[in-house]
Amino acid sequence: MTRILMKGNEAIAEAAIRAGGVHYFAYPITPQSEVGEYLAKRLPEVGGVFVQAESEVAVGNMLFGAASTGKRVFTSSSSPGVSLMQEAISYMAGAQLPVVIINIMRGGPGLGGILPAQSDYFQSTKGGGHGDYRLLVLAPASVQEAVDLTMLGFHLADKYRNPVLVIGDGMIGQMMEPVEFPDKYDEPALPAKDWAITGAKGRKPLITKSLFLDPYALEQNNIVIHAKYEQMKANEIRFELYKVSAKNRMLIVSYGTMARICQTVIDDLEREGVSIGLLRPISLWPFPEMQIRTEAAKPNIERVLTVEMSMGQMVEDVDKAVQGKKPVDFFGRTGGIVPAPEEVRERILKLLDGKMAK
Amino acid sequence: MTRILMKGNEAIAEAAIRAGGVHYFAYPITPQSEVGEYLAKRLPEVGGVFVQAESEVAVGNMLFGAASTGKRVFTSSSSPGVSLMQEAISYMAGAQLPVVIINIMRGGPGLGGILPAQSDYFQSTKGGGHGDYRLLVLAPASVQEAVDLTMLGFHLADKYRNPVLVIGDGMIGQMMEPVEFPDKYDEPALPAKDWAITGAKGRKPLITKSLFLDPYALEQNNIVIHAKYEQMKANEIRFELYKVSAKNRMLIVSYGTMARICQTVIDDLEREGVSIGLLRPISLWPFPEMQIRTEAAKPNIERVLTVEMSMGQMVEDVDKAVQGKKPVDFFGRTGGIVPAPEEVRERILKLLDGKMAK
Amino acid sequence: MNEVKDSATTITFARPQAFSDMVTHYCPGCTHGIIHRLVAETIDELNIRERTVGVAPVGCSVLIYNYFNVDFLESPHGRAPALATGLKRVSPELIVFTYQGDGDLASIGLSEIVHAANRGEKFTTIFVNNAIYGMTGGQMAPTTMPGQVTSTSPYGRNVEEAGWPMRICELLSTLRTPGYIERVAVHTPQNIVRTKKAIRTAFQNQIDRRCFSLIEVLSTCPTNWGLTPCEATNWVQTNMSPYYPLGVFKKPEPRIEV
Amino acid sequence: MNEVKDSATTITFARPQAFSDMVTHYCPGCTHGIIHRLVAETIDELNIRERTVGVAPVGCSVLIYNYFNVDFLESPHGRAPALATGLKRVSPELIVFTYQGDGDLASIGLSEIVHAANRGEKFTTIFVNNAIYGMTGGQMAPTTMPGQVTSTSPYGRNVEEAGWPMRICELLSTLRTPGYIERVAVHTPQNIVRTKKAIRTAFQNQIDRRCFSLIEVLSTCPTNWGLTPCEATNWVQTNMSPYYPLGVFKKPEPRIEV
């Protein structure tokens, strides 16, 4: 393993290649076009398919077709592009197809801007499409973690036969950091893909579908996929605790780029003698609800602060987790503004002084 | 006012016409195609525009163009069709355009089925598109209420310059009930539409957009639209209390068709001496969170039961509202199955016997 | 004229192998059934059943997968060409066909079919043009005839407002990328025979890894046209075929062997 | 040849009234600027500034609304024709034009433009074909030339995989619905003069409530082509114009006065 300096977008692309046997379908959009540009060069070298689709609607559906063969397929896009994939995502969740979708979020709503944001949390975790389904949602906070979670994403997609969403923001996509790629992607064994569409040779025909006109059959499909969601809740909750201790006066919940900034703030305040802990959800769905509840309930915690690059989305889940046991505050900037450590720090100090309550 | 027997879909169409000066853009989809079929006949009679678009993606964007003139415009669709409108909805919310969208929900995910469901709650209330925005979401429980809320929808859309979603399910769309239309739609005064695109005659050019490349401008747009959301939370929470009393042992939270069925159950159980109350959210967003919190907190309430035609979506908001003060249970059927009163009754009795806890 | 000598009793026409034994859900006389059978027969004759994958549309033929003994994907409305692209690109050894209605292909899915054809995706499309949205109860399609009454054109299709019917073969044949494009019909036995040949050519092109192929089949919808099945076949002849001329619109250049 | 007699100093060429005084964000030599100006001059000449509404695309010209003194909508990527349809249908008294790039119109927005043209929506489309996605940094467009190197065709556009460049005028001119379709260019003054005329015809058609009009303009992207502005104009002549022939592709039938 050697450390190389890479842009987040390119590192994600390379990570996908290292996940093995991947194919890519996408439509360009800032701030993640480098993913596709990198793959346009690299995939032909490793025998992977690269298709620039005519639109994100087509992308979602090309993924649908390609994933049904059991091969590893993925795309990358940014917020408006991901909105256009919602119908296909709902279909793929219903048809239980493994697929990895990278969303390098930008400011919204609408065309918004191209600068970093975290305002697609709801869309990602609650399902922007119709029907009862869930995506596994992973949120890296560094280029290295983007690499690791992209590779993990392919694994989890196959393990659960479910779409996996890796969401970063423009900052993760655009910045360069040193990364290491494992020499070999060491992956736990996966179940055989006996559902893969390969032609009905020596077996009964297989059908990949989300259509169940009989309501009992459709309900059954929902029950099956929801059983998987329960398994995910049991097995796939990931988070990081940073400087969480019995001295903390406040618990911060924050993810991705925003969490990194909070770490700087926590370091700074620690030097000033103010102890703050951070719980950084890495899996946004399943959400570390119980872990937050437990941390927030500790007697030393006065308040819980959620910091997001949005008008406040994850804070609803934090609120639900905390169950009113501590005040839950929110701080966020939107539109592409990445809050500076100074503003977060100021907000924390104000809150701890009791000058500001929700 | 005379009572006439009408299918929900047709009643909604007629209600829109009574709202005044409406134009309609849509793409057919079961179980709501009658809305468009009715309007194809009726709109030419009243001078309204009827356009059958080539797709729901186009529909969303035709609405965008038409709404920017300040005229009343709307569409109707069902779950997969609404998924395809998510990008345009995000744009319209960002550009602050008034528009009414009717979603007659069917079972999902994916193509699912065509039978009644309530599994688009998340998509509707959390925003299926990207970025920070909210829709006003109204959920009728009868054909008459579908009429009333459709008309109200146009008013609220104009009042707040925001898209309004009216969500029913296949049952509301397909069943016939007697309805009354007011002779004249009595509407409170609305602010002048000085933002309407009419050609730059005698004024500076106007631009309808959601693009703000400067992050401070984009944030400002978010702040402006969120101020409206706060106003909506203050003014537009609607709900019905049914047989809520100090004798209730349980509070049910349920909406739309499902709430009606719960009413039958409550009536039946009342006769058997078991007192249950129902809080039926009519506005799903803004959500009657405080009202539920208050009702659930009452000492007579042993548990709160959320009943939905889904795997459990609104229950998350109910859970958040109740703050762990009472156990929150969920009962739901999906895939197009409309639960019969008997099954709901059984579940309630089991829960009250303490035989089943979450 | 071929002569097959045989002294025993032979079955000269029976349900194809690639067909399942289910009764279809189609209305009586709906020619979707004929087109299904022709595809199944072709699969049998080319001996490709075990490597064929169909992509079903949303439309009356949404349940087509029930009637074939081949693998199938069920696509979102209009997106079958995108699914087929994904499938065929990652598994080029499979024989992939989409089966799409006119609402599915010419309305919501127009972009997907044009771009697939333009990229030269090497799959086969069976495009069933019945001038209406059958499944959803008879709304106007882009292919609905001028003046035709449908549930969303209650006063007849007005070409001033809704435009003229779209001709997909004509549209696609302007593309520079090689492809095979033909329009056929199934309202008479003679036409059915020709359709079979066209479908066979389309699949053969794919087996030869040659080009994208699309066969447009003029079909009936007795139910939503409000006609008997026999009247419906006449309507194809009288109303549709003058506007939708039959024939080959585009052929790939002859292959030069190297 | 007209003669304008005047003894005083007159301004014979200046920035049009419909233009704002902002400096554009375009790269030096990008011919988006020329096309903008031609539209603005046309608006001036036809005296329709106060009832004209533009629909901006997503692409390098996303900020076009900053440069015109007319009302504007900013559309989602590719959907300008749908916005224009909505707008024009409910406010037919307005003069509506969309301004779209080749990625916007021919790729993601193909369905919207074809259906708008097919319905005969009475607005005007200015289609700027620069054979690339300018705004996002030079990716391959459906209109990219064979062999052309872009950031997503690093080995040159391979027509076997990505197909041949799409020709929108040829495609749209097969539609039966009346329309005005012309392809022009702006790489020489002579072509610019012709383009101006075409744009004027397109707007005039709309004023006369006649038909849908689309003017495709071959344009340059010096930045992403990696050429100087002067080299870029040569590239249009040598590489693009043979494949994208200039001329009128479709005209509405002459109007018969009643």
Added chain:
Amino acid sequence: MPGVIIDKNYCKGCELCVKACPQKILSMSKDITMRGYFYALMHDPSRCIGCQLCAITCPDAAITVKMHGTRFVLYEY
């Protein structure tokens, strides 16, 4: 000698075969199938020429054609 077998289970009574038969030897039943359809019947088997036009036309693949002895393939199908 040629002959056709019409499977009542598949037949939906559309009458297209009746129209297609050049010998005009097919007609519709008086009673209905389990699905509620009148179904096609052969009323004059002796005149069948085995041309398959009925079978080719049937949208429900309800018709099997058989032949005893030499068969002339009239068209490539």
Added chain:
Amino acid sequence: MPGVIIDKNYCKGCELCVKACPQKILSMSKDITMRGYFYALMHDPSRCIGCQLCAITCPDAAITVKMHGTRFVLYEY
């Protein structure tokens, strides 16, 4: 007598006008504008024929053409 005015504020130095001028009387500056561009300059005003080709070609509408006395409209534009 014809003449052109090139607005340094708009000019981005693309040189298209230089190429377009039939009289070859335009050339580029040595110094750069506030935006970092060399800009177009008229180096021989006396030879300008007022044909407007430079202005027509300028992507940034930086050029104004003026005319003193009789003007011949060469093309409809």
Added chain:
Amino acid sequence: MSQYEVTFAGFGGQGIMTAGQLLAYAGIHEGKQVVWIPSYGPEMRGGTAYCTVVVSDSRIGSPIINTPLGLVVFNRPSLEKFAPRVKPGGTIIVNSSLIDITSNRNDVAEILVPANDIAIKAGNVKTVNMIMLGAFVGATEVVSYNTLIELVKEKMGKKKDLLEMNLQVVDEGYHFAKSALRAKVKA
């Protein structure tokens, strides 16, 4: 609170939906609360179709009726599907022209109406649904005979010949059921 629920079921094309709607209109006409609910499910093409009508004196809660009081069946699959669900004490009207079995229930009133035969005799097979509706009203009096006749006139009064025929067969169905009931009571 008095409430009556009835399901009409048969093949698509047998006029099931219309019969149900007429009953609902009749209910309104008598000032009652009504709901009409169609099946619009997977059975759409060529399969069975059914609708349910609820007529009540007060606000109707659940529009979902799994166990109706009445059943009007036009074909055998529908009888097999729905007959077991009818509430004890309810009524089943069977189109005996097309259905050669019965419900085998002795806790309901079952009336066999040879509706196709009557319709063919009247000159139009398409009137089967009106005969069955007439019979249902005759057997249950959920709405009155006069209301029913009134509604038929209002809703089907466009073509004179057709109206005449419809009035006639509704009447026939009504009285057929009445006398069948009387016979049952006597037996």
Added chain:
Amino acid sequence: MSQYEVTFAGFGGQGIMTAGQLLAYAGIHEGKQVVWIPSYGPEMRGGTAYCTVVVSDSRIGSPIINTPLGLVVFNRPSLEKFAPRVKPGGTIIVNSSLIDITSNRNDVAEILVPANDIAIKAGNVKTVNMIMLGAFVGATEVVSYNTLIELVKEKMGKKKDLLEMNLQVVDEGYHFAKSALRAKVKA
């Protein structure tokens, strides 16, 4: 914990991004943690471009640096925009060929490098960025001279002539800054 942040800013096309990346690579080469963050905002077309590089001995938290220690500016708008944000005690390298003003700050080390003139003299205006980078390293020693030379060789070693030229101008920039600093210290 020692950390250095520097912003490179100028017109698009002046090689701002490459200069920053070279510095980041040099940091890695010395075993440090680095982050390179570009501007990719609305300024994209023809406007100003900038990037920031953080070089640190330990884990880098916030990648967002509003107040860098170092600034390398290639044009006047960038100087006006960024100079006020530099931390006291920091360093500003100014391309004095194109910028006729200074930051007016006396709490930072400001070095005026006539980079365009040097570049033109060296024979290629495109090397301005390498001169500025050399000058920055000369002024701050965030990475060593040797590392910088090494990296230039590694990353720009494809075309021999160009490499030679780049090595030469980096060296010139480096020493220009060193002597300018020395002059300042003396002054």
